[in-house]
Amino acid sequence: MKFNTLSSALNTSLSLVTRAVPSKPTHPILGNILLTASSEVQQVRLTAFDLTLGIETSFEAQVDTPGSITLPAKLLTNIISHLPDCEISLEIGQDFSDNQESDEGDKNPTFIATITSESGRYQIRGMDAQEFPQLPAIEGGTQITVPAFALKEGLSGTLFATSDNETKQVLCGVHLTLENDTIEFASTDGHRLAMIKTSNHVEPNLEVITDPNEDQNEGSTNDLSNDYNDTVSDLKFEVTVPTKALQELEKLLGNTASDTEVTLLVKDDQVLFQGNSTLTTRTLSGQYPAYQQLIPKQFNRQMNVSRLQFLAAVERVAVMASQKSNIIKLDLDSENQQLTLSIDAADVGSSLEVLPVQLSGESLSIAFNVKYLKEAIKAIPASEVKVQLNSNTSPVVLSPVVLSQNIMAASMLLMPVQIQGEQPTKVPPKEPPLPQSKTKNSARKKEPKPELAAV
Structure with a gap:
């Protein structure tokens, strides 16, 4: 195998695929990257696979001799990343002088x-490239074509709220639902919920791909002779994809044009995303929670505030937060149309900020985990945020005041923390309170995280 290319092209591709190389490989070959050079298309394909997550990408090269080889990922990346931006050549040779004999007495080349x-x-x-494990071949299943902008918007607004608790494995990922011309992304760790629904302006190419090994009967549900409208209206597609895989997908999409089409191919426990690069991973099994039931249908208070001002104030006040006192208190003043944010950390000190807001409804004092509040504000895809709530013990929903062009819905649900000494406000009869953890505002005791009832 021999090819010439620019060092920058190889370095960019290596930075993408090395994310699927395990830090502690269970077999030496898994610490390598597979390089496959093709003289027909004048490209070199790089592949990395940790037996769960696989990433493939290609770059242009002048291929003189086609072939394949696996090379140590860390060493190859270190060499190429330190080279100046110039043309390089990579050539594979064999050395029979220092290697072991096979069972048949032949020497295996190095x-x-x-x-x-x-x-x-x-x-x-x-x-040898033959030792490298093959990526799962997905034949048949469900295939969906979606624009890159839909994936970018959905992932940026939901990945932060996934769980890292392996005992609730289905929560360790984002749940995707594609129906008609929308894609809904949802994530929850049991303490908060994030939901983004994006539009799909590119005509959805949603079809069931027939496995050639499966028998086809008349009237089979895999019959693609129906028109487009029947296919889309009859098929609702859902899948839960692990957080790590989607984090890598988000990075792969970083430099991708928004109107680029990405193909999703799913069958059994495997899902494949294919655009400029290819990512394959296992799906998460289990029934995802009915998260829509957790979002209140009506509210008796609403606060509108600039997202950037709100976020900046929370971040300034949060400098006083510590592991023992990570609760931020919000005082909504209806008379003066202002919001007071404060943290009282007995072992550190205290902080306070006041913001002008538009508030409808009665005044209210409420408290949150400062990390959860900050991440929810960051994820809102708008310049102005509306905060809807009923009481200081019921779920609070943050959402955009005005939706952007590609966003059809966005909701960030948080459970408040009840601080001892604060009287709970009355909850409207149609909104039953969810279980709530009572905590003491003390630096000596870490406040437990509030949990959503149905998760």
């Missing part, structure tokens, strides 16, 4: 990759 730049030469020992 593969040597020689990287030549304008000022130096580097040699790396590689392993």
